[in-house]
Amino acid sequence: MSDSSLRLVWVYPDLLSTYGDQGNALVLERRARQRGLDVTRIDVRSDQQVPTSGDIYLIGGGEDRPQRLAAERLRRDGGINRAVANGAIVFAVCAGYQIIGHEFINDLGRVEPGLGILDVRSVRNEGARHVGDVLADVDERLGLPPLTGFENHQGNTVIGPSARPFARLRYGGGNGTGDGTEGAWCDTVFGTYMHGPVMARNPKIADLLLKLALDVNALPPVDERWYEALRAERIAAASQPA
Amino acid sequence: MAGNTEPLSARAKLAVTAGRAAAAVSRAAGRGSGSVIGGRVALKLDPELLARLARHLDVVLVSATNGKTTTTRLIAEALRAGGEVVSNALGANMPAGITSALAGGSAARYGVIEVDEKYLAGVARDVSPKAIALLNLSRDQLDRASETRMLAERWREGLSGTDAVVVANADDPLVAWAASSCPTVIWVAAGQEWKDDAWSCPSCGGVLQRPGDDWFCGDCGFRRPVPTWALSGDCVVAPDGVSWPIRLQLPGRANKANATTSAAVAAIFGIAPKIALDRMYHVQAVAGRYDVVRYEGRDLRLLLAKNPAGWLETFSLIDGPPTPVILSVNARSADGTDTSWLWDVDYTRLAGHPIFVLGDRKLDLAVRLEVAGLDFRVCADLAEAVRSAPGGRIEAIANYTAFQDLRRLIGN
Structure with a gap:
């Protein structure tokens, strides 16, 4: 960490905050403060410079045109790439997940370059949109309980050799490539299609990012009662689609 | 403007009768008001029925993400000062429900119709409205509805050649963009507390600047239109600068905004703000809301x-x-x-x-x-x-x- 305060950067809420994406920032902030950590949250609009001194960067989901605009502005800005080179953590959802990869298909139907900080490539799925509850088992190296989330996307994301699947699907479309994977990660960079928001349903993801940022192996316990009740309900719901 | 007495064709009459019969069956079976099934049956027998029914009326369409049912009620109440009104007061706001509502009022002078955002362009084409009120657009049901900006785009394309007077909220950039292609627009400063669907310029994608109540795009120059009607505190300010106090039984700032837009619509039909606002006071609960x-x-x-x-x-x-x-x-x-x-x-x-x-x-x-x-x-x-x-x-x-x-x- 750069100083005594944890610096949480929420990237482009004006473009990438369509699906309650602020929730991930709120859950992270709440769970950090419950552990007595001081948190500085920095919301960066797309006409502002992305600070390079953040500890954790969150990038949310958005509609097709804002996604292209965000990719253009983030490439021009370069701040996230520099921060990642310095070891910062990035957690990106849906449109944001596609942006941090090498490329995706934009609203004009053309290949749009991404930030290339995660070895994935996305194309548009020609079939039905993936909409609904998802259940998956997270990569065991990350030591997380099952992943529950809500997906709503038309992307197919292929994982390259230097990234690993974030999770293996039990129910849902995930990366949409038919290989049973959901999301991807490498070192300190994570991407997922899961909304919900994903950290509200999987608070241990927030804890994982906090542990990486603080470079610790464990955090003091917090009250998990409502999170656990919600998880149990959504995990049961995913296995019995409406 | 109203009172075209040209009778409905035999086919249209049959369609109206069949629709009413289907609605009655649906009601008897305890499946709600039956207005949607009735409208579906009628439209199947006469696909032009909606247009035919509307030909006899001065039609006002009302669309938005929020407040369309209430505003429809307020406008209907105000226009009753000028003649009988037929309206889909229960909120059945897609073509079948609208057809059913219009079929219920053969003697009416005005039709005040709430329209689902996704159907506005089509209904506006079918019924040749005299006025269209556009209140606001924001995120709603994203798992199945269109993206919010796409809705604004569809409004813009669908309404670009309309003969209607469009009454639009100048404080909602998405609404302003949708309406700015219409030939005749009356801009209302109706406010919009929620801003998180319009940080991005609907025209060019630049970042909108929003100092105070104003908004503009620094990149392309698209900016808040100058309003002629305004909600100011608890008053409607009319184009002549006169303030009229709003007295409503409905609570909240949003309903004052709805009343302001409704007064602007009523004025198009020659109904003065005082008369319109006095009548709006009588609206209590709307479909159980605020009850x-x-x-x-x-x-x-x-x-x-x-x-x-x-x-x-x-x-x-x-x-x-x-x-x-x-x-x-x-x-x-x-x-x-x-x-x-x-x-x-x-x-x-x-x-x-x-x-x-x-x-x-x-x-x-x-x-x-x-x-x-x-x-x-x-x-x-x-x-x-x-x-x-x-x-x-x-x-x-x-x-x-x-x-x-x-x-x-x-x-x-």
């Missing part, structure tokens, strides 16, 4: 909030702490099955209120409130919530099907 009901010996005010913009406006109208608040959220298909939007709502505005949580998705709400640092109680049902609530009138805020559930339970 105060008795349940288990307590007074509950029923408030509908379907999306983040609606919740924000609702928080600003409820009685202050320590008034107890019941929150109920479902995620059935009519609500949208994705609950992520709960995280776009600033629940910290409820700090100090005793909070009771209900509905199919009460656990999503519980986590949301936990993270907001609020005290709350998750309840098995309404009876438990009401019994647990401290004294005084209770504010019950619910999303679409949760609201219907509450009304059914209370027998209202």
Whole structure:
């Protein structure tokens, strides 16, 4: 960490905050403060410079045109790439997940370059949109309980050799490539299609990012009662689609 | 303008009769008002029926994400000063429901029609409206509805050649963009508390600058149109600069905005602001919304909030702490099955209120409130919530099907 305060950067809420994406920032902030950590949250609009001194960067989901605009502005800005080179953590959802990869298909139907900080490539799925509850088992190296989330996307994301699947699907479309994977990660960079928001349903993801940022192996316990009740309900719901 | 007495064709009459019969059967079977099935049967027999029925009327269309049912009621009430009105007052706002409503009023002079956002362009083409009121656009049911900006795009394309006078909210950039292609626009400063769907210029994608009540794009120059009507505090300011106090039984800033737009629409038909506003006072509950009901010996005010913009406006109208608040959220298909939007709502505005949580998705709400640092109680049902609530009138805020559930339970 750069100083005594944890610096949480929420990237482009004006473009990438369509699906309650602020929730991930709120859950992270709440769970950090419950552990007595001081948190500085920095919301960066797309006409502002992305600070390079953040500890954790969150990038949310958005509609097709804002996604292209965000990719253009983030490439021009370069701040996230520099921060990642310095070891910062990035957690990106849906449109944001596609942006941090090498490329995706934009609203004009053309290949749009991404930030290339995660070895994935996305194309548009020609079939039905993936909409609904998802259940998956997270990569065991990350030591997380099952992943529950809500997906709503038309992307197919292929994982390259230097990234690993974030999770293996039990129910849902995930990366949409038919290989049973959901999301991807490498070192300190994570991407997922899961909304919900994903950290509200999987608070241990927030804890994982906090542990990486603080470079610790464990955090003091917090009250998990409502999170656990919600998880149990959504995990049961995913296995019995409406 | 009205009073075209050209009779309906035999085919149209048959279609209207068949539609009424289907509606009656549906009502008898206990399946609601039957207006949608009736309209479907009628449109099947005569696909041009909607256009034919509208030909006899001066039609006003009302569309928005929030406030369209209430505004339809307010405009209908105001126009009754000038003649009989037919309206889809129960909120059946797609073509079948609209057809059914128009078929019910053969002697009417005016048709005041609420239209679902997705159907506005098509209905506007079919019924040749005299006026179209556009209130606001914001995120709603994202798992199945179009993206918000795409809706604005569809309005813009569909209305670009309309002969109607468009009455549009200058304070909502998406509405302003949609309406700015129309030949005749009356701009209303109606306000819009929710801003998070319009930080990006709808025209060029630049970042909108929003100093005070103004907004403009620094890149392409698209900016807030100059309004001729305005909501200013508790008054409507008419184009001649005269202020007219708004007296409503309906609560909240959003309804004052709806009244302002309604006064502007009424003026198009020669009805003066004072007369229009006096008539609007008589509107009480709209389809059960804002109704105060008795349940288990307590007074509950029923408030509908379907999306983040609606919740924000609702928080600003409820009685202050320590008034107890019941929150109920479902995620059935009519609500949208994705609950992520709960995280776009600033629940910290409820700090100090005793909070009771209900509905199919009460656990999503519980986590949301936990993270907001609020005290709350998750309840098995309404009876438990009401019994647990401290004294005084209770504010019950619910999303679409949760609201219907509450009304059914209370027998209202």
